[in-house]
Amino acid sequence: METAPETGAAPRPMRPWRFVVWFGTVSLLADFVYEGARSVTGPLLSSLGASALVVGAVTGAGEAAALGLRLVSGPLADRTGRFWALAIAGYALTVVSVPLLGVAGTLGAACVLVVAERVGKAVRSPAKDTLLSHAAAATGRGRGFAVHEALDQIGALIGPLTVAGVLAVTGGDYGPALGVLAAPGVAVLALLAWLRVRVPDPREYEVGAGPSAPVAAAAPAPGRLPGVFWWYAAFTAATTAGFATFGVLSYHLVTRHLLAPAWVPVLYAAAMAVDALAALATGWLYDRYGTAVLVALPLLTAAVPVLAFAGTVAVAAAGALVWGAATGVQESTLRATVADLVPAGRRATAYGVFAGVVGAASLAGGTLTGALYDVSVPALIALVAGCQVIALVLLGVTRSRRGPA
Secondary structure: OOOOOHHHHHHHOOHHHHHHHHHHHHHHHHHHHHHHHOOOOOHHHHHHHOOOHHHHHHHHHHHHHHHHHHHHHHHHHHHOOOHHHHHHHHHHHHHHHHHHOOOOOOOOHHHHHHHHHHHHHHHHHHHHHHHHHHHHHHHHHHHHHHHHHHHHHHHHHHHHHHHHHHHHHOOOOHHHHOOOOOHHHHHHHHHHHHHHHOOHHHHHHHHOOOHOOOOOOOOOOOOOOOOOHHOOOOHHHHHHHHOOOOHHHHHHHOOOOOHHHHHHHHHHHHHHHHHHHHHHHHHHHHHHHHHHHHOOOOHHHHHHHHHHHHOOOOHHHHHHHHHHHHHHHHHHHHHHHHHHOOOHHHHHHHHHHHHHHHHHHHHHHHHHHHHHHHHHHHHHHHHHHHHHHHHHHHHHOOOOOOOOO
């Protein structure tokens, strides 16, 4: 951390649950911004001349950047202790990139900004997750991350609905629809600055917080990550490799004339509402039953292409909602588990490595689903199912090596 309270300083300025809620509010506002933009990424790129392959590759590359670059930002956060500075810098890059996306004008510029927004997420996420993990040690890992994710998804609900409303009023003009997202972006930075002053060192929350202490079977050698962590990362990579991006899902809906472009953000908002509910449910179940709850993720992921690439709007919309449920598990319970597997001193590094592994899988998944969609949807479904079988096997190995919780 940049600064730590002096010995004998004033009592803790904020209780753990309050910190979780306020930090969740930061994510709510940030999601208002970038999820509003992501809800129309597929149609926006398509309007600029992109094919399904380009949409899949760009959105997959964006996710790869958001995850893979954490291999740098995670160790950097652990080495420097500048968790707040990295979190604020990453949020700033995101909230600047999104309004510019609305006035990009060319496919190349739009692609660069889509990836830049995700780079902002890469910069902030290991630091942000580490800050949150300290407070979640006192609230329960699953519950703390779940409440944060639920608040996060309120923004993910409001943002797409706002974009949809502006698109409807302007007749499909993406400039004003993305421009209005600058206002919540300013609020993100203001709230972060205030929270940084109120809680300069959240590590104090974890001192003496026994219920959520790491439970790896054996302590790793100094400077190394636990062996069970690598099995867990492999499981997550396998299930992510078969996970289609919403860009490809929305491309299907629009190009097959199942849904008008203005209604795509509304469906995305509904998927984000399901995301929040799934996060809360699996977060509470994780604190009670542990990693057994993660069996649901490969099952949900396998169901997405079966439903989402159907030829009727009702079934395809159901697939988008299942996609939202799987995303909720990914964004909450997967992150909570990392905090339970790795000691605090190496946690930002672990989040960075974990995200890097998943980033490679996201790039492969986004590109493969986009390419196979143009060739054969049945082949796409079969590939995703095979990845999920492998994921279930790796989850079983992870659970056997983790030791008693």
